[in-house]
Amino acid sequence: MTREQQDTSQVDVAIVGGGMAGASLALMLTRYCPQLSVALLEQQPLPDPRASLQLPSFDTRATAVSAGSLQIFAELGLWPALREHCAPIEHIGVSDRGRALGVSLQARQQAPASFEGMLGAVIENAALGPVLHRALAQTPVGLLAPARVDSVQMGTDGALLRWRDGNGDSERQLQARLLVVADGVDSPLCRQLGIDTERVEYRQRALVTTVGLQRAHGNRAYERFTDSGPMALLPLPQRDGHHRMALVWTCEEDAAEALMQLPEEAFIARLQRTFGWRAGRIVRAGSLQSYPLSLSLAREQWRRGLVLVGNCAHFLHPVAGQGFNLTLRDCYWLAQSLVQADLARNSPGQLDLLQEYGRQRQLDQQLTIGFSDRVPPLFASANLMARGLRQAGLLGLTLAPPLRASFVGQAAGFGL
Ligand SMILES: Cc1cc2nc3c(=O)[nH]c(=O)nc-3n(C[C@H](O)[C@H](O)[C@H](O)COP(=O)(O)OP(=O)(O)OC[C@H]3O[C@@H](n4cnc5c(N)ncnc54)[C@H](O)[C@@H]3O)c2cc1C
Structure with missing residues (x-):
């Protein structure tokens, strides 16, 4: 029996989606929360790390990664x-x-x-895809691929996932105390869970x-x-x-x-x-x-037993190069919140842990999403604020946080 086929019918955390968000989070959980059993379900086949090229995250784009993300x-x-x-x-x-x-x-x-x-x-x-997936293959994470999750049912103990393998003919089940949805923008799973999105084209x-x-x-x-x-x-x-x-x-x-x-x-x-x-x-x-x-924001990012990360939580204007950097910070702080999950007494899907994560992420998400939504349209304009932003540059504001803090402070009139 290969690693991909092993039975992971019950886990602490199930991550649906092995793109940039899901793969990064899985690596963080094994690094910071080794007490948790983790399964990653990806609908595309991953026979070897080079196959990650087939995943939507790991296409012909290049990603500008901030110094914080490199850290x-x-x-x-x-x-x-x-x-x-x-x-x-x-x-x-x-x-x-x-x-x-x-x-x-x-x-x-x-x-x-x-x-x-x-x-x-x-x-x-x-190049990023194979690095993440090669590292994942060295961890205890249960990699289920191809594994397309067709439905999820939330209960008091977490989530029951129903998924199909590559042939699509046998349905299997996985029980997880915490379900992380990382299946990308326009997530059918979020729709199924009744989570609306706010969208600006x-x-x-x-x-x-x-x-x-x-x-x-x-x-x-x-x-x-x-x-x-x-x-x-x-x-x-x-x-x-x-x-x-x-x-x-x-x-x-x-x-x-x-x-x-x-x-x-x-x-x-x-x-x-x-x-x-x-x-x-x-x-x-x-x-x-x-x-x-477009800008696409999930109206809820967590519930008891459930968290959304990556594009299904927030899909941003890409020009300032913020989407993955923000996701990586979300994943990092989610893993830090789960470090505290004392498995003998509580579940990683416990509401107060997830609420604490949400509180922790609120300000950064608001600033980053607001910046990426409101700033790009200004670049077609000739007003003073637009000129100030142009001098600093979107990329500079993204990659050099002190510059951004000082710009935001100036723009807000705080003169930081
Ligand atoms: C043009 C462009 C340029 C960008 N440049 C930057 C940049 O420079 N810097 C930056 O920080 N960000 C950038 N971004 C943002 C970055 O690409 C996203 O943050 C990243 O793609 C998030 O990936 P994800 O894992 O959330 O989603 P996805 O890449 O969509 O991955 C979702 C995964 O879930 C799988 N899946 C879907 N449904 C199921 C299911 N039912 N069961 C199992 N698996 C499933 C899919 O096969 C897929 O592998 C850019 C975005 C764009 C569009």
């Missing part, structure tokens, strides 16, 4: 494996299309908030691809504000001697559609015109992926 990964013992896949961000260059002046932020100006001299780092999701799309450059990026991230929205070029590690950066280009839906139709050469010419020459000549562009932009 969490380091605590989990993942930094040695991640380091080779990460491109450090040591500088952020911010510019405004149509205005000559730009601003540059450097890691050494933000020393207390940096990790090993970086403001943050960029890692391709396709931005009617914009993020176009994402990898571009090749003639010269090295020098660990510099670029952010450029245009009339249609912000765009970012993020450093990536070299591959086969090629200089590479990850592009996130925010545009109105029609403009995005038109860009998707362009042949590579015409796309590069348009990109170069819009972005300028700060990063040098763009010589290649990979295939474009397009992501609809």
Whole structure:
């Protein structure tokens, strides 16, 4: 019997979804709460760690990870494996299309908030997935994959999950004292549990691809504000001697559609015109992926025996690079709350533990979600606040918390 097939019919914590949120939380629970038995159920097959490339989280995107998130990964013992896949961000260059002046932020100006001299780092999701899943394979977490959870039923002792394996023909059951739903945006499980979401459609799309450059990026991230929205070029590690950066280009839906139709050469010419020459000549562009932009917030993130993490709890505008960083902090504090679960006397699904987690996360979530919802639209505007934000840059505000605190303080009139 393989690890994937072993019987985990009763566990302390069941996590549904093995994407960035679910896999990170499972690793944190084994690190901080070894007293808990944990099962992770993922509907896609995971025959070996490379298969994590099939999961939606680990597609062709790259993620800007803050210094705080890198610190969490380091605590989990993942930094040695991640380091080779990460491109450090040591500088952020911010510019405004149509205005000559730009601003540059450097890691050494933000020393207390940096990790090993970086403001943050960029890692391709396709590299992050195997690192997380390879680490998970070394833990006692029961990995059930492919395992599609079709229904959950909440009771006084937690949750009863009904799931099917890859063939889909045999239904199995799993009882968990705490159910963590990490199944992504538009979660059918949340709907089944009667958890509503609040949604704002931005009617914009993020176009994402990898571009090749003639010269090295020098660990510099670029952010450029245009009339249609912000765009970012993020450093990536070299591959086969090629200089590479990850592009996130925010545009109105029609403009995005038109860009998707362009042949590579015409796309590069348009990109170069819009972005300028700060990063040098763009010589290649990979295939474009397009992501609809919306804000989607679950109206409840916890109940007795139940917690939501990741995109199913909050799906944010991606341009400021906040979604996964916020999720990682949520997962970290959920694990810290569960450290206190004394299994002889109480359950990890006990309401007061989860309420404490909720109280702990409230302020950070409110600030981060408010920032990601209200700030991007300002970037198309010409008012004073917009200009102040443009000078600091969304990425700078995300990766350099003291800068953000000082900006938020200034904007709120506290002059912090
Ligand atoms: C264009 C873009 C760029 C981004 N850039 C950044 C960035 O730079 N920095 C940052 O911090 N964040 C960024 N984000 C946000 C980040 O991608 C999300 O935080 C992350 O994807 C959260 O993943 P998740 O695990 O919650 O959901 P998902 O990736 O959707 O994973 C959910 C998993 O659950 C599984 N599943 C679903 N239903 C079931 C079921 N019934 N049973 C079993 N398994 C199931 C799915 O197969 C999947 O593997 C970006 C987002 C976008 C769209």
